[in-house]
Amino acid sequence: MNRLASRIILASVIALVLPAGVSAQTANPVNGTWKLNPEKSTVKDGRALPQSEIRKYEASADTQNGVIDRTDAQGKTSRIEYTAKFDGKDYPITGTPDADTIAVTRVDAYAIKAVEKRAGKPVIHITRNVAKDGKSMTIEFRGTTAKGEKIDRVLFFDKQ
Incomplete structure (x- = not known):
């Protein structure tokens, strides 16, 4: 095979393989904006659901950024933010009175487990x-708030 033919074949292979590799890196199913669907959510703790909740996630192979904009049942707005690696170690979380750190572990491409902690003590398992x-996405919360109230709920979200 001559040199020109070899280069054409190599260029063709790179053109086919490179986009597949790039999309595999950016195709994390959680990435994007999610809106709470209260009709499909389940509350076992007797506490009211938020009036609205929008979650935005940006995850890479080893790290996740989360921004949660919420309007609670009384109309009070809040923003929760964190950036955490999927290594089970504690990382700061802001905007919630219930926790000051979050530890996240990836289960697989579609699932994570997390523990929110306050003063080093686990308070909410997610x-x-x-x-x-x-x-769609479900998030299960089990634990206790900073006020000592029980949390036991499954929130359902639709991708926007």
Whole structure:
């Protein structure tokens, strides 16, 4: 095979493989904006659901950024923010009275487990699952708030 033909074949292979590799890195199913669907959410703790909640996630292979904009049942707005690696170590979380750190572990491409802590003590255990079709997400919360109130709920979100 001559040199020109070899270069054409190599260029063709790179053109086919490179986009697949790039999309595999950016195709994390949690990335994007999620809106709370109260009708599909389940509350076992007797506390009211937020009036609204929008979650924005940006996750890479080893790190996740989360921004949660919430309007509670009384109309008070808040913003929770964090950046955490999927290594189970504690990272700062702001905007919530219930926790000052969050530790996140990836279960698989669609699920994570997290623990929110206050003063080093675990207070809320979280399991997040994105549906295989990438259109919906559930987040389970179990634990106790800073006020000592029980949390036991599953929130359902639709991808926007």
